[in-house]
Amino acid sequence: MSALKLNIEDFDDIDFQLLAIHTSLEDYRLAYFINQMAALRLKKCESEINIKNKEGETSFSHFIFDDEEKDICWSLIQNKTEILSQQNQRGQGLFAETENQISTKIYLLPEYNKVDFFLKIENCYEEDTIQTAVSKITTIDRVNLAYLIDPEKIKSKNNLIF
Numbered sequence: 001m002s003a004l005k006l007n008i009e010d011f012d013d014i015d016f017q018l019l020a021i022h023t024s025l026e027d028y029r030l031a032y033f034i035n036q037m038a039a040l041r042l043k044k045c046e047s048e049i050n051i052k053n054k055e056g057e058t059s060f061s062h063f064i065f066d067d068e069e070k071d072i073c074w075s076l077i078q079n080k081t082e083i084l085s086q087q088n089q090r091g092q093g094l095f096a097e098t099e100n101q102i103s104t105k106i107y108l109l110p111e112y113n114k115v116d117f118f119l120k121i122e123n124c125y126e127e128d129t130i131q132t133a134v135s136k137i138t139t140i141d142r143v144n145l146a147y148l149i150d151p152e153k154i155k156s157k158n159n160l161i162f
Contacts, residue, residue, distance in 0.1 A: 018121075025140075
């Protein structure tokens with residue numbers, strides 16, 4: 001009987017494209033405008049993306065559209081969220097016991113902390129489709145910038161597995 005070997009590198013192939021989007025829009029409004037401009041049907045997922053880190057556990061909203069006709073999966077993912085934590089301070093005098101709320105920003109991909117949202121495109125290898133999506137997204141009002149990110153340069157790409 002022969003032995004079967006699996007190499008980890010076989011599963012390390014990157015099969016997605018990633019667009020970075022800089023905007024001041026809320027997630028649901030951005031999804032709506034992308035649906036209008038790029039003829040997609042992004043819908044909010046009931047389950048959010050949960051990430052644990054040293055600050056605590058947090059979740060990121062995401063919208064998804066699975067185009068079965070073209071076999072392309074589109075995911076709009078929030079990159080920034082905040083954790084509110086309570087901090088008790090004991091001191092002397094007038095403010096002997098005070099309770100403060102501290103807000104900490106958490107990022108899905110910390111190396112891209114200026115990016116507001118990502119559009120993950122799976123199983124799309126046509127450069128025309130991707131460039132068309134970028135150009136249509138940049139025409140949306142209040143979208144400042146949209147560009148393609150090289151997935152090979154992402155350090156925390158495990159956060160994109162969901």
